[in-house]
Amino acid sequence: MSPSNAQRAIPRSVIRRFPQYLWRVQELRESGLEWVSSQSLADALGFTSSTVRQDLSHLDFSGVAKRGYQTAHLEQVLSQFLGAAKGRRAVIVGAGNLGRALAMHQEFARHGFQIVGLFDSAPAVVGTKVGPLTVQPMSKLPALVRSKQIEIGLIAVPPTAAQAVADELVAAGVRGLLNLAPTHVRTAKRLPLVDARIVQSMLELSCAIERKSLARNN
């Protein structure tokens, strides 16, 4: 018995596009469209139709020749594959501007994530309210992760503290890390880690602008 498609290794490049398919297909389904073609998805997202078909062929799911993909079905398959349908619980470490904003960020809840704790090591901010949450001291982290079965830790501290915070989160028992600090973080145990660095993106953009204006002046 050969393994199903969904069990094979899927390139990371493909997985990174899945959220975009999911969002688009949600939009379409909500606006009443039942079917969508690879070409239409490609146009909306800036890919080629070939890429779309390749990507979706990794899922346990098939389109229909001449009609395309069923929006509701594709939405359900993608959502399940990404683990977005699960209501995953997360904590944020770092109650600075970014950490507090993420704690209130509507988009998380809308895509199946629940922020259930906000931690900081500075006594000055511990105890302050951020929306429905109260900032807790780091000493309370392990107990909360255990009792509420937290799966994800968000690192929203300054770069110098990021590695130590990552270690604490891993020790506490989270199963994956989202690093928002502009620094490289290592995890033992090959725990999944994804970097989401806003300032890095700003620099990439700055570079593109710079090079474009240099090119214009030549």
Place this chain on the structure above:
Amino acid sequence: MSPSNAQRAIPRSVIRRFPQYLWRVQELRESGLEWVSSQSLADALGFTSSTVRQDLSHLDFSGVAKRGYQTAHLEQVLSQFLGAAKGRRAVIVGAGNLGRALAMHQEFARHGFQIVGLFDSAPAVVGTKVGPLTVQPMSKLPALVRSKQIEIGLIAVPPTAAQAVADELVAAGVRGLLNLAPTHVRTAKRLPLVDARIVQSMLELSCAIERKSLARNN
């Protein structure tokens, strides 16, 4: 006369690593190290030394055999190449949680970006204070972009509004866009656009966790 290295097309994959080199080399220079090898940079950032040498060879800059790269010099070259040394000005559109947090985000100033305006279309938030800034109505956007020569527009609105905001920013005259909304945005004129999507990264992480636990149960 052949064009200098810096004028050739540099792969985007390489450019995306430059900010990480910059940060690492800044750290090292600040802690007093004068030289760093490709191997040491690779270890710190999770690359191979081969990748590091390839990447840095795109810059107008050389290392020295047996010693490596001079931290202060590399920092200066990278910083200039990325346009980080310029104090670029940016505006944020969207004064929700994320927009307000970014307006106060220390890391921007630390890397050469200056947030000089915060805009929102909702009358209820216009006029409120966010740190040193006051939220302005969208009608004031074009004048500010022109008078202060704003180069970068940050899109921090809900996905449904993102394309319209992008169009307004482009019309106002910014030279690049950073999109934080979970949706695909198109720009006319091939204006540089970089996506920085936090929720997308969360889904990627969620997927990795999901697949790891599936693999464990097989």
Place this chain on the structure above:
DNA sequence: TAGATTGTTAATCGATTAACAATC
């Protein structure tokens, strides 16, 4: 000098795109 490390070429690896038979 001997040994370490760069810069660069060539080889490998992976991702994207093109093409087209299968099919609804």
Place this chain on the structure above:
DNA sequence: TAGATTGTTAATCGATTAACAATC
């Protein structure tokens, strides 16, 4: 049926890694 669109194979393109001569 004829035509549109999928799924998949093969070709292309690009990025990473390995290897090694040059060099300090």
